[in-house]
Amino acid sequence: MEHVASESLYELQEHLESLLTSDPEKSPAMRWREALKLTAVHIAATFSVTENEVAVLVKTTDGTGLRFAYPPNLAAGANVFPIKVWSFAGNVARTGIGAFDNAFTDKRHLSIYEHIRLDGPKSGTIHKILAAPLKSERGVLGVVEVSRKGKDSAEAGLDFTSNDLALLYDILTRVSPCLESLSAKRR
Numbered sequence: 001m002e003h004v005a006s007e008s009l010y011e012l013q014e015h016l017e018s019l020l021t022s023d024p025e026k027s028p029a030m031r032w033r034e035a036l037k038l039t040a041v042h043i044a045a046t047f048s049v050t051e052n053e054v055a056v057l058v059k060t061t062d063g064t065g066l067r068f069a070y071p072p073n074l075a076a077g078a079n080v081f082p083i084k085v086w087s088f089a090g091n092v093a094r095t096g097i098g099a100f101d102n103a104f105t106d107k108r109h110l111s112i113y114e115h116i117r118l119d120g121p122k123s124g125t126i127h128k129i130l131a132a133p134l135k136s137e138r139g140v141l142g143v144v145e146v147s148r149k150g151k152d153s154a155e156a157g158l159d160f161t162s163n164d165l166a167l168l169y170d171i172l173t174r175v176s177p178c179l180e181s182l183s184a185k186r187r
Contacts, residue, residue, distance in 0.1 A: 009174060012042045016178035028182070035182045036070040039144075039175055046171065047130070047146050047164065048157070056134070057089050058142035058183065066093055066143065088131055089143040096140050098132030098169060100160035105153075125149060127156035132168045136180045144172060 015038055019031045026034075040054040056070040065082050066089055068074035083090045092098060104126050128148040133140045146168065150156035 008042060008045070009171060012038060013174055013178070016175055016182070020178060020181055032069075032182045033072075035179060039171075039179065040070050043144065043146060043168070043171060046167065049146055049148060053147045053149055055089075055145040055147070056142060057093075057145070058134070059083070059093065059140065066090060069142070088129055089145055092131045092133055092143045093140050096133050096135065098130075098165050100128070100130040100162075100165055102128045102153075102159040104129045104147075125151070127153045128158075128160055130160040130164055130168060132165065132172055134172055134176055134179065136176055141176070141180055141183070144168065 016035050019026075019035055022031065036056055037051075040051050040056065043054045044051045052071050052073075054070065055068060055074065057066040058069045059065070060067055060080060064084070065080045066087075068079040081087060081090070083093050088099070088101070088104075126147040126149050129145060130147075131143050131145040134142040134144055146160075146164075148156040148158070148160075
């Protein structure tokens with residue numbers, strides 16, 4: 001199983017790198033969206049969640065806010081919130097340290113985003129969450145969250161562990177350079 005995951009990660013890295021120099025017919029924004037989708041699909045498969053249980057948030061150009069970049073339904077519109085406002089992602093962005101919480105419904109968080117309808121089989125309350133910073137040499141670029149949703153904690157699925165956090169860090173360390181380059185080119 002471990003070998004399959006690392007082989008898949010290697011293929012993801014190659015695909016992301018090819019987007020940096022791919023077909024000039026694709027706009028930088030199209031390449032960025034494709035990179036986000038590929039990354040989310042890989043992370044969803046790794047953690048046995050749906051694509052809509054993976055969120056990518058990027059810092060605003062002034063660095064004071066986080067904006068949803070993925071999933072597309074959350075990326076549409078003005079879904080930006082100040083990093084200073086307490087949120088799970090904001091805390092990860094501020095500290096640069098990943099975290100997980102298996103009793104997320106009991107904690108204060110920005111639950112407004114749970115009410116936005118997303119396509120797919122799982123929606124509803126986030127019961128469990130895992131998040132890690134998307135880093136570059138310049139610092140934290142954003143945050144990637146993996147959530148487990150459901151009617152209750154049992155339906156949401158397995159608890160996240162420190163091993164899951166280490167695995168998410170590994171994935172993000174390997175894809176961050178490409179995502180940073182693609183993000184900069186889309187502006």
